[in-house]
Amino acid sequence: MTHKDLVEIAYKWVLKEAGCAIAFRDFVSVEQSELYPDVIGVGSFAKSVSVKVDVSKPYYLKSINKEIWLNPEKGMGRFRFLCVPKDLVQPADLPANWGLIYVNDKGQATCVHNPYGTGSSDIWKNGFEDYNLYTYLDLNEQLNSVCRRFRYRAIVYDKQG
Numbered sequence: 001m002t003h004k005d006l007v008e009i010a011y012k013w014v015l016k017e018a019g020c021a022i023a024f025r026d027f028v029s030v031e032q033s034e035l036y037p038d039v040i041g042v043g044s045f046a047k048s049v050s051v052k053v054d055v056s057k058p059y060y061l062k063s064i065n066k067e068i069w070l071n072p073e074k075g076m077g078r079f080r081f082l083c084v085p086k087d088l089v090q091p092a093d094l095p096a097n098w099g100l101i102y103v104n105d106k107g108q109a110t111c112v113h114n115p116y117g118t119g120s121s122d123i124w125k126n127g128f129e130d131y132n133l134y135t136y137l138d139l140n141e142q143l144n145s146v147c148r149r150f151r152y153r154a155i156v157y158d159k160q161g
Contacts, residue, residue: 001085003055006103007038010051010083013101013109014041018049018079037076038083050077051101054084069095078127079116083109097128 011025020041037050054060060082063069072080072095081099082089091100091113100113116127 001055001103001107003038003053005107006053006055006083006085009103009107009109010039010053010081010101013083013111014039014049014051017109017111019043020047020049037080040077047079048077049079049081050075051081051083054082054088057088060084060089064095072097072128075128080128081111097126 007025011023014020014023018041020043023039023041025039038053039051041049043049052063054063079099080097081101082094083101083103086102086104088102089100094100094113097115099111099115101109102112103109116125
């Protein structure tokens with residue numbers, strides 16, 4: 001399973017299981033990716049769910065020494081999850097307050113550890129603080145860029161149709 005496959009599965013999980021109304025995947029350049037999740041979703045009541053994806057144990061062991069893991073205040077998302085192939089990482093291996101999503105060989109995602117709540121219908125609690133204003137301002141710029149591109153494509157499509 002590739003990184004791209006896992007990102008797509010995590011994206012669908014954020015929309016369906018995490019109760020987010022909108023989600024974005026791979027929305028930043030590779031150079032910026034260390035502090036950004038692979039997927040971020042936004043739901044009502046300021047709910048933000050981010051997912052980092054790791055495809056192998058060596059990749060995970062290398063990534064946990066990066067900024068997002070060592071300094072959670074620099075990361076994004078009130079509720080954070082790691083998405084990996086099944087059994088790649090155990091819940092006990094996670095940094096504090098992170099959830100874990102397994103993806104099986106058939107591409108089905110299952111949340112095996114959710115430190116915030118039991119499902120999408122209840123109110124999740126005890127997530128990370130939303131204190132990283134600069135990261136969110138930068139995300140806002142990224143989201144604005146995405147929305148402008150969507151608007152441009154819609155205008156072009158409308159003129160062609």
